[in-house]
Amino acid sequence: MSAMNIRDLMHASPVMPVIVLDRVADAVPLARALVAGGIRVLEVTLRTAAALESVRAIRAEVPQALVGVGTVTTPAELDAAQAAGAVFGVSPGASPALLRAIAASGLPFLPGVMTPSDVIAAREAGFEALKLFPAAQAGGIGMLKALAGPFPGLVFCPTGGIDAGSAPDFLALPNVLCVGGSWLAPKALVEAGDWAGIERIARAAAALRPAA
Known part of the structure; x- marks a missing residue:
């Protein structure tokens, strides 16, 4: 798994579930259910106290899962995610300090962006695969189409406000490799x-197919 880059991970599942776990006991059965359904890439968010222990449990007991940590907002949280065994990371946004820490860590990562300026800053830091967040509030499909012009080499995982009904429209865009969504869990x-x-x-969700 360590050899996978962020684009490999984005290609591994058309939908990346955004997982919020209140109980560590739910982590393994949830991961097993998602993997059984064909979704291997799992983002466990740092929104609860159970998150990091849940990542450890999934890594130990569901080897087919590619489990990462989301809602990473500081270098310290990045360190904690790696220590828990995350194979990738996701952030809702990115500061220069966080981008430097991510680049130094070598962890496959989707930095969050919302504006063209955010995209430029992330690209300058060496990132060409990004999370558009919150996607619906940032302009959704229209924004992604607009970003394709000035940033032809970049790909996105839009997350925020996407559901089973709208996901196919996002996945039809050539600069979208996968989408993030909480509707899977x-x-x-x-x-x-x-x-x-x-x-x-x-x-x-696993039956959906991105255009790229």
């Missing part, structure tokens, strides 16, 4: 332990 199904229901959602 809805809180109600996770709390209920409805792993079969989550596997069905994952199977439908």
